[in-house]
Amino acid sequence: MAAAAAAGSSPGSRPGDSPEGPEGEAPERRRKAHGMLKLYYGLSEGEAAGRPAGPDPLDPTDLNGAHFDPEVYLDKLRRECPLAQLMDSETDMVRRIRALDATYTIRKMKNDFRKMEDEMDRLATNMAVITDFSARISATLQDRHERITKLAGVHALLRKLQFLFELPSRLTKCVELGAYGQAVRYQGRAQAVLQQYQHLPSFRAIQDDCQVITARLAQQLRQRFREGGSGAPEQAECVELLLALGEPAEELCEEFLAHARGRLEEELRSLEAELGPSPPAPDVLEFTDHGGSGFVGGLCQVAAAYQELFAAQGPAGAERLAAFARELGSRYFALVERRLAQEQGGGDNSLLVRALDRFHRRLRAPGALLAAAGLAEAATEIVERVARERLGHHLQGLRAAFLGCLTDVRQALAAPRVAGKEGPGLAELLANVASSILSHIKASLAAVHLFTAKEVSFSNKPYFRGEFCSQGVREGLIVGFIRSMCQTAQSFCDSPGEKGGATPPALLLLLSRLCLDYETATISYILTLTDEQFLVQDQFPVTPVSTLCAEARETARRLLTHYVKVQGLVISQMLRKSVETRDWLSTLEPRNVRAVMKRVVEDTTAIDVQVGLLYEEGVRKAQSSDSSKRTFSVYSSSRQQGRYAPSYTPSAPMDTNLLSNIQKLFSERIDVFSPVEFNKVSVLTGIIKISLKTLLECVRLRTFGRFGLQQVQVDCHFLQLYLWRFVADEELVHLLLDEVVASAALRCPDPVPMEPSVVEVICERG
C-alpha cells in the first residue's frame, strides 16, 4: 500500500483508471497502457485534449487522477468493499504496481537514450574536427620531430661515447678505490661495444686501455683471492667477479680449490700439531671439536661456496670437488685415527664415544653436501673400527683383570704361610675373584653400551644395531671372555712338567669351583644381562648358553681332576721317598708309626679342609659302624699269607694270591686316575687312591726283612685308621692297604707278621 502510495504520489500525470473487477481487466489495461504511452509521448497535447470521458480529475479516489489521496481512497475502499473484494483489490493493486514499475523504467531509458544519441552525434562531429586539426599539425611538425629524434639519438650516442672515453679512468678509479664490483659492471657493459668497434683506432685505444686495466683488475682480484686473509665469503665474491670478467672457470676452480686446500691444510697441520709426539695432546673430545669446527667446517664452507659459484660446471666440477674432499677427508681421517689410536689404551669410554659422536655428526653435513666423496661412509667406518677396537680392548682388559685376580689369589695363598696364620679363606678368595670379575664384566658392558646409546648419532647405523650387539659384544666380548677364562684355567692343567707344579693346588681348586659356579649360574646371568642391555636381534647365530656352560663344566672338571692328580702326586712322592730310601731288610722292630705316615694323614686332613671350603660333602657309601672291625680281617689274611709264604714252593704263590684274586674278582677294578665328581668325598677318594696305589707299587719294588714287613703292617694299619673317613667307599682303602701288606709279605723272605693287638697298640700310641 505504501509503495502504491509512493508511486502514486510521483508525477501525477497518470492516465485515469478505476479499480474494477477482473472481468473487465484486459481492455481496461490496454487502455491504461495507451494512456501512459500517450502521456509519455504527447504530454502537452493529452493535457490539452483532456479526457472528456474520464472521471472527474479532481476526484481524490481516482487512482490515475492528479488529486489522488491515498487516505481517502483507502477509507473509501475499507468502507465500501466487502472483505473478498478488498482482498481482490489488494492483489490487483500489487499486480498493477509491478507493471507500473516496469513501465516507468522503460520510459526513463527511452528518454536517456535519446539524449545520448544526440550527444554522440555531437561527439562524432567534434572528433572529425579534431582529427582534421591533428592531421594538419602532424604534417606541420613532421620534419621537426624527425630532427629531434635524431638529436636524441646523437645525444645518447654521445653519452655512450663519453662513458667509453671515461671508462679507462673510471675503471682505474674503481680499481684504486677497491670497488671491484663496480669496475666489473662497467667493464661488462663496455665489453661488447668495444669488441664491435675495435676496428676504429680510437675505440681500439680505449679497448686496449680497458684490457690493461681489466687485466690489472683481474690481477688484483686474484691477488686478493690468493692472499687468503679474507674469509671464504669475500673469496667467493672475488671468484664471482673473476668469473664475470670471463676468466676461465676451470682454472678458477682449480685455483679456488687450491686456495681452499691451503687453508684446510693449515687446519690439518694444526690438528697434527695437537697430536704432537711429546706434549700430552688435548683430550680426544677437544681434538674432534677442533677438527669438526676447523677442518670439517672449512670443508663445508668451501663445498657450499664451490657449489654456488661453479654450479654451471656440471658433473665434472662436482667430481673435482668430490675428489678434493675425498683427498683432504682421507688425510683428516688419518689424523683422527691416529688420535683415536692414542685413545685405545685409555679406559674412559664416555669421552671417546662423545668425541666419536661429534666427529660423526659433524661429518654428516658435508656428507649430504658431498655425497660423492663418501665422507659420511668413511666416518661411519672409522667409528665402527674404533668400536671394534674398543671391544678388543675391553676383552683384553677383562682378560688382564682375570689374570690380575689370579695373581692376587696366588699372593694371598702364598702370604699366610709366611705369616704363620690363616689368611683369608678360600671361600672368601673365591667370592672376591667372582665378584671382581663380575664387576669388571659389568663395567665393560656399561662402557661398551655407550656406543649404542640413543642420543649418539651413529647408534642407528646397521652395524651398531645388529652386528655390534650380537657379534661384537655378546660373542666377541662376553662369550670370548668366558672362553678365554676357561682356556686360561685349563692351561694350568697342561703346565709343562706337571711335577714342577708352579700352580698352587689351592688355585686349581678355586678355579675349578669358579668355573663350576659359572656353569651353574653366572654364565646364564651374564648372558641374560647382555641380551637385555643389547637387544640382540639379528640373524647371526650366537653361542647358546648351554654350550658355554658345557665348556665351563668341562674346564671345572679338568681342573678338579688335575687338582686331584697334583695333590695325589705330592702325597705319592712322600710315600715313594719313604719306601725307596729305607733299607727294609735291616730295619729294626717297629716301635712307632713312621713319621711320614702321620704326615700323610695330616696332609690329607689339610686337603680335606681345603676342599671342604669350596665343595660340598658329597655322598659316601654306608659305613660300617665300627671301622676297627676290619683290623682283624686284614691281619688274618696277611697271617694266612704268612703261613704259606715261608715254604715258597712253586705252587705256593698261586695259593697265596688265590684269596686276593678271588677278592678282586668280586670287586670293581680301581681306576686310579679317574675323573672326579664335584664334591669333597670324590676329590679325597681320588687323592687317596693315587697315594695308596703309589705306595703299593713302591712296596712291590723292595725287599723286606721281617721287621720291614711289620713296619709296613703298622703303617698301613695307621693309614687305615685315619683315611677311611675321607673316602666314598672305605672298602677301597681297605682293599688297597691289604694289597700293600700282602705285596710286602710276598717280597719278604721271612714273613712273620706282627700280632694285630700289638699293631693296634702301636698305632694308638702313635
Added chain:
Amino acid sequence: MPKELESGSHESPDDSSSTAQTLELLCHLDNTAHSNMACVVWEPMGDGKKIISLADNHILLWDLQESSSQAVLASSASLGGKGQLKFTSGRWSPHHNCTQVATANDTTLRGWDTRTMSQIYCIENAHGQLVRDLDFNPNKQYYLASCGDDCKVKFWDTRNVTEPVKTLEEHSHWVWNVRYNHSHDQLVLTGSSDSRVILSNMVSISSEPFGHLVDDDDISDQEDHRSEEKSKEPLQDNVIATYEEHEDSVYAVDWSSADPWLFASLSYDGRLVINRVPRALKYHILL
C-alpha cells in the same frame, strides 16, 4: 735277535728253580764297583758281544770276549748333576750300526753314542713323572717311544726333542712297558699298573704311514680285494684293543720274536697272558 736277559736276574739269584733246566753261568759282569744294576741290554745286531748295563748313575759298556766267558768293561760314562741320579731304563738303538743307546733317568731321556760314550741328545722332562721304559722303532730311524708314571706314552723324533711327535693317554696308572712290534712298527704295545694291556695302531708315525704299499704283481690271487682297497683310505691312529685279562698290575709286555702277531704280558699275580693281534687288523696290514 739276541735273547733278552731279564734285568732282575742279577739282583736276585735266590729263586733258582728246581724243576726247570739248570742255567749255566757263562759269564759274570763284575758289578762290585757299582751297586744296583737297573738294566742290561744286548747289542741288538752284530755278533752279540756287547752289553750295556745301567747301574745307578753309570752307563757301562761291556765287551764279551770271544769265548763269551769273560766280560771286560770296555767303556763307561756317568751322569753328573745334583741329587742322586739313577738310570731306570735303557734301550739300544737298532739303527746307525748300533752305535746309539737311549737311557731314562727320572723324567729325562738321554741318547748316548757308544763309540765315545758321550751324550748326543737329552729330553728334559720327557714325562711329568718317572720314565719307566722306552723303545726304539725298529723300522724307522730316530723314532723313540717312552712311557712313564704320568700314564702317558710319548713318541719322539730324536732329531727334534722339544716336542713329542705324539702322545697317548689311554692308561689310568703308570705305564711300565712300551714295545714296538718288531716288523710292523705301527703296532705298539703298552702295559700298565692299571692292569691293562693296550695295543695301539700308530700308523701315522710308523714306517708305513699309508698302509702296506703293495706292488701289483704282489697281489696274490686271494679273494680279499676289498681290504686292499680299504688300505688306500687315510689311516688313523687308534687303540686296537684293550686287554683286561689281568687282575693286577702288568709289569712286562713283549712281542714274540718268532711270530709278529703274538705278544705276551705278565702281571704281578704271576699271570702270563698271550694274545694275538686281531685277525682283521692282521689282514688289513698284510693285504
